Every structure is written in C-alpha cells, then in structure tokens.
Amino acid sequence: MAFYRPAPYQKPLAIALLLVMLVLPNVLSAFGQEFYIGFATRILIFALAASSLNLVLGFGGMFSLGHAAFFGTGAYVAAICMGNGINDALLVFPLAMGVAGLFALLVGAISLRTRGVYFIMITLAFGQMAYYLFVSARAWGGDDGLPLVGRLNFAGVSLNDDTAFFYAALACLALSIVFMGRLADARFGRVIQAIRENETRMEALGYPVFRYRLVAFALGGVNVFGVAVAPEGAQDWRTSSSNGRTCVRSNSNYSSSCRRCGICTSIYG
C-alpha cells in the first residue's frame, strides 16, 4: 500500500452520489415508499461508522476490535442527555463526541503500548469491559438498554421527521468524508500512513510514533462515532417504537456490525 490517493473517478462519483442522496427522500415519497427513508438513514449512519474505522484501521493500520465500544459510549451519552431533557443536538453531539473521544484516548493510551495480535486482543477486552459495565449499570437500564424518549433538535429543527433526520445524517456523513479526505492528505495523515508502512523508520526519523498513533486512535473515537451515535440511537427509537419500547444498547450486534464494517473498510482503505 502506498499513500492514499483518490482515483480520478472518485470525486465526480462522490458528487453524483451526494446529488442522488439529496433528492432521494423526495423520490421515495413520490413513490409512497417512505419506509426506505429510515432504511437509507441507517445505511448512512453505518457508512459514518465505517469511515471512522477506516481512519484507525485503513490509514493508521491499527486493528482495533474495541471500536464498537466508542459507538456505544456515544449512544449512551446521547440517550442520557435526552433522558435529562437536553435535546439540542448542538450540545449533545459535541458532548457525545467528547466523551467517546476521551474514552478512546484512555483505551488507546494503554492498548497502543502493545503490538500486533496483543493490540487486537486488548482492544477486544476493552470492548468487553465497556459491554459489561453498561449491562450492569442498572441506573441506565442495565440489560434492557436505555429508552430514548424522542429525537434531538438540530439548531431548532426537530429531527422527529424522518426526512429531516435523513438530511442530518447525510450532512454528518458528507462532512466526515470530506474531513477524512483532507486529513489523509494533510501532514498528519501522511505521517500515520507512513507509520503503518514502516514504524521503525518513522521512529528513526524522529517522529513521535506513539503520540501520532494515539491521536489517530482517539480521533477515530471522536470524529465519527460520536456523531454517528446520536442519530443511530434515535433511529432505534423509530424502529422499536412500534413495540412500545425503545433502547440503546452497547450490545454485540453493534460490535459484529462494526467488524463487518471492517470488511468494507479494509477493501476501501
């Protein structure tokens, strides 16, 4: 692998895809298929999660199995905020991102001391720890998960409307992908990719390898997972409201879907 360089067709393709996405809700409504708006939102949110893992795994070469824990942390932050009546996304998103990022910083600071398969296992262990912590936290729903009472407001616009929610997720995804593209091209992105290729050499050239990796790892936790989370939590509200109960859970489904995301990102990175 070399440095990331987008293929010539990628930019036009991305713009075309964005345009399609912009009109998608209208098209779906025109055909009376509103259900698929929620479905498409879910896809966008998982793409957001995958693009975060891509930073850590694809560019950074750090094979983390604990990534789902950051996703779950952000979701819990959002759900707890909403449970306490804080509904403003402009407040909740940064908070969820911050907490997830701090958690990632902590996990990274310990895990990145190890290499190779030990790193895989220690991140997996942290994922398990987060899982057991949340499952036994009875104040936050324990095994049943945490109910979400509604959706966030984004700058005064309620996301309770499926279409508004779709556009919010789309905006997050587009921002994140643009950010990732810029980051990969920036000095920081170049350094972490070079570390992936040859750690010893970068160390010899005087780069603080551990710190670069740690920042990349924490950014993976902050950037997209925090953002991804809040909409995903609210998404759960939509799908399970028919059962009369709503949940956010840091469960193994998340982690397995994140491992599945790993498949797409490894191809893409």
Add this chain to the structure above:
Amino acid sequence: MTEIFGVPIQALMGQLMLGLVNGSFYAILSLGLAVIFGMLNIVNFAHGALYMVGAYLVAAAAQAADSFWIGLGAGVAGAALLGLLLELSLFRQLYKRDHLSQVLATFALILIANEAVRIIWGAQPVMLNPPDALSGPVEIAGFFYPAYRLVIIAFGLAVAGLLYLLVAKSRVGMWVRAGASNREITEALGINVQGLFTAVFVFGAALCALAGGLLGPLLAVQVGMGESVLILAFVVIIIGGIGSIRGALVGSLIVGSVDTLGRALLPTLLRATLPADAASTLGPALASILIYLLMAGILFFKPQGLFPARA
C-alpha cells in the same frame, strides 16, 4: 464456622473448587488454541465455533449411542474430521496472510457455524447428561464434591501433561517447533511441515470438541455458546504468553480462579465498604470485567505475557 471476608469457609472451598474446574475447562480449550495460535501463527476466532459444533456432535452421538463416553469419542472424532476439512480448504490459505484477514475469515466461520447449527439442531438448547456413575458427589477431606467436576479437572491436567510431553519432549513436537520458527529450513531438512501443521490444527479441533463435550452436561449446549468462551480462551493465552503450553495452563487456572472467586467475593467485599446501592450496581459489573482488567494490567507490565515462548 470460620468466615473469610464474610463468606463461610465451606462456601469458599466450594468456590475454589469451582475455580479449579473452570480453570481446567479453560485449559482444555485454550491449550488447543495456544498450539494453533503459537505454532501456526493463526488468530483462530473459529475456535469457539469448533467448540460449539463439537459439543453438538457429542450430544447427538451420545443420544444415538445412549452412552456419554461413546458420544464423547465419536464427537471428538467428528470435530477432528471437520478440522481436517477446514484446514485443507481454508486455513491453509491463511498462514501467510496478516492478522486482519485471519480474524475476518475466521469470524465469518463463527457466523456460518451459528446459522448452520441453528438449521440442523434448531434454536433450542440440546440436553447432554453426564454418565450415571459420575452424577453423585464424592467426599474429600470432609467436603463433598460432584464427581463429574473432578473428572473435568483430571482431563484438564491430563491434556496439559500430554501436550507438554508432545511439544517439549517428543520428536514430532520438535519438528513442529522448528517448522514454526523457520519453515523453509525445516522443509529443506526433509520434514513435511504442511502435513505437521495440518495435524496440529486437527489436534486443536479435537481438543475443542473435548472441551465442548465435557462442559455440555454442566452448561447448556446451545447456539452462540462459543463466543463468550472464545474471548476467555484468548484472554488466557494472552495472559500466559502466546505459544507457551505452560503459560496456557497457568493462565487458565488464574483466569478460572479469579473469575469464580471474584464473582463470589466481590459483592460481599463491596457491600462492606460501599453504600448498598452502589455496591449492588458495581459488584456484578466489576466481577464481570475483573479478568479483562487483569489482562490489561498484565499486558501493561509484561507486554509479552507471563511466560513469553520465544525470547
């Protein structure tokens, strides 16, 4: 009755015994994984899947033959055969790949195995009964223990001893170790490394089924039983040091005792020091994550595990 940390000594002895049983069970499971992981250098997430399939095979065979021991033998043989097929078809391609491809490929096997088992045996847990002769308790030094659990301990120690002799003392073990450290030179000396690796993998698969079959009567034989156990087996190996037989055995006993004793003692200990409300929330959480904390702590101070196999 004497008490330690507010727990009667009789109960404490029982918990210690349970820790030993769990440790022996982890030993059977993780010794197979240790050999595959350490010698073949494959991160085998399918180990848990093999364990589950093995337990189902043992249960099915035991039901058909109406004998636990025949079922155990047949199930282990079946799992070994499955291991052989897997090695010939998939794992052979994975030796040279990086850990990422290995984890993704073997993780896929878990999903496939779970669904396949659900299709064949259904979602309901399958019953597996211990042999009648061993279902009663045995008295040792004034305490009563279920005989079947003692059998598990015996199996764990026997497997560890056998593996130690095989790997460290026998000629075949020497070939395998040589093949693991330098494949080309070992092949140049006229040893069939590929064949040896296949045999090692099949042996690991058989141990999985042995663990599954032995634990079947104690736990339910059900879909998804492999995942939680798999992570524990990896924790054991990481704690013990990758590729070390001694490490896997010691690691199993540590993990088994810490896990069991933590669950038994922590809630009481916390209740003595914290308000009841906080203790009842924190106790189970802390007990569940205790072994992961242990692993993180050991990795922090000894990144190679307790018994690094290769200096």
